[in-house]
Amino acid sequence: MVAPPLDRHHRNAILNSQKAALRQQHQRNPRMQYKDLAKWFEEKFDQKINMSTISRTLSSRYKFLDEMQGQAVSGKRIRAENWPELESALSEWIRRAKNQDLALSQEILRQKARQYWPTIYPGKEIPSFSNGWLERFQSRQEIKIKKQHGDSGDSAEDAGVQLIRIRQILRTFASQDIFSCDETGLFWKMMPERNLATSVIPGRRSEQARISALFCCNSDGSERLPPLFIGTSERPGAFAKANVNIENLGCLWRSNKQAWMTSEIFKEWLLWFDNRMEGRKVVLLIDKLSAHQIAFQKVSMRLKNTLVMLLPSCAETPCEPLEGIVNVWKIYWKREWLRYMNLEFGHGADPSVTMTILMAVRWAITAWNVDLDNETIMQYFSKALDVEAVLKVNHAHLIKDITAGLRHLKQTNRINDIMDINQYLNCPNEKVNDGVIDIDSIVLSQFLSSGDVDEEDDKSNEAIPLISPSEALQSLYTLRLYEEQQNVGDRELIMLLMRYERTVQGRLEQQYQSNGHNFF
Incomplete structure (x- = not known):
């Protein structure tokens, strides 16, 4: 009788949870060699793993496991997705649809996949999207299809309970380690004309020019992060014509065709924020915008320095610190826009033509x-997170300036039907939320090229030549002389200008030397 052959090639199946753990170990220790990873894996799971399996597991084929780390990764062996971009888009659509209490079914998912396919994979034949694929997709993304009820917000009672828990946790953090962020839209060319606030006017497309802006700071105002702006062009024409490097302005810039916040952009920002907090333990308060929740779900296990807390969404119990702070920021920005409109009209120019995105971003950063003071920041954090706090912020001087500016536009007949101050400051279309109409546009915007879409409709603005070191030195001398001639000059500013003159002189010397001349 012949003995049965030894099963030398038998191997235990490696579970998804084990693969996810291996990927996490590699991300935490990127310099770890495969043989060391194999040893770590064997010690942790009492199971051998070969080099080819490690290589395959760490490849982009299993990247979806990283985005499931915030969830319970199934122990079942499941195939990596064939169309990861499509699955990412469908997952985001499902989350947003649930927030809007929309009906979901496998057939609706199939139709949505067919709808998205030509945009994500142009020119490729649309698959049949079989029931088997749909089931595997749901398994990979841990999606349960069921009718949602009231998922778009929290009741006042639930919000109150959540806030109590959040406040208890925040007591364990110092004020400088409590951060919050929020977005707003900004129609940076919109004139204060009533009918423009509610509709798109034919021939006035420039006044619908829009960017999104994300702001983040800590609760005592001591740390304000560079704002993130989202436009429709990778490098707007106004920046290129002025030869300006966007990052030199002290901000971040991203783009997509709709200038909207997407989960991919917020995911990138979350990782950037966490890396910036290296060596600290901070808390970040965010609202329940779908893009926020989806991004956080994807990267929650990769955040090393940040505890992210979702604020309850309840109209009866507003608790977002940055919402009030961003509203004050917008008052400052719109005061500047109003001043510019009156000045340009006074010079016989059309501000909707001469205004550029570069100016809009500069005003926003300033x-x-x-302009925004620390006291305002502290007041709004206190009001949002302390039930007994009383808001003591007075911006009467700003309101007075804006009221006077609007009145001047009306008196000079520059605007036919002028907005009142509330309409001017609180344009409903600038609010960032999960609107049902925009779901498909927002989800697909991250797959559409933005490079050929410029922020500017008017192309008449001429290119600005590069400023030479000699011209910069002369301007610095003039500015320093102006301050020195004042009765009480700003000595710190004068010293700062002197130091910068030395910097520019060094650049001028390098320019001379590169041209083969002596500086002296």
């Missing part, structure tokens, strides 16, 4: 870093 309003955030210079």
